[in-house]
Amino acid sequence: MSATAPDLSTVPGELGWNLAMVLRGYQARFESAIGDAPGGVRGFQILSAVVHYDLPNQQALGAHLAIDRTVLTYVLDGLADAGLIERIPAPRDRRARKVVATGEGRAQLARLEELVAAAEAALLAGFPADDGAALRALLARLAQAVHTADPGADPCEAIAPC
Template identity: 65%
Template sequence: MTQSTQPLPGAAPAAVPGDLGWHLGMVLRGYQTRFEAAVEAMPAGIRGFQVLSAVVHRDPPNQQALGAHLAIDRTVLTYLIDALVDAGVVERVPDPADRRARKVIATAAGRRMLTRYEDRVAAAEADLLAGLEEDDARALGRLIGRLAREVHRTQPGTSPCEAMDNL
């Protein structure tokens, strides 16, 4: 007796190899659209938000560590930090461990700005996940986080932006 590959009536069809990429791409596009709108007035946009968030929440010891964490080329990172310095939301200070290196720290205005934008980003994320049950949305966040950490562990220098550009 052979098994049918046809789904039962009302059942979800079996996954087709390659569908995961399409699904992730569609979710990422929906996320990107909402994220861009949420941070549109932020200095340096999405990347500026990511830099400011990493400075506040991750406290990297120096500019090089910040770039490595975000997988941003040091030349690009310099321009992003310059834009945030010009906006008065971060400043460069000498790294206490190495005076040749610079540590990027948030100003009080930067911390206030990040709080406002985090509220906007949280609302954008909630909007994206609105089609899921609350438990499913939490489970998705946990699973995606676990998968992302595993990919980062096995490919630590990988840039998610570059990956999407090449998809």
């Protein structure tokens, strides 16, 4: 008589273990892909947000990425020193600063995005393309729901280092 393996996908608590395993695998591939890019993971996230979103100022950037303002300032300083971003007066409030990518910052992001895309493809290589796309869409919806429920939550509290 052969026993069948139980379907653990429905066991309470397994979702957390599954998410943790996926996150660890993703984080390792992501960090390897970006290498020694200025600011590391946070630098990539900031540069990506600056290029892909029209955030009105530095405070909005920090809120969007759920990054503490002291950490944000530190990473922004490094990105500015590397010539990847500039802080300019915000159009709607000259007292605030808007973060914009330089030409070199945009070029750096394009290079890094190719490497990250390859790392993500490697992580999802075991799935048919439609399943990978469905997983991405579901995770995006779940992440947005979690962020909406707790907009100040720092995703780096769940993992280290971030």
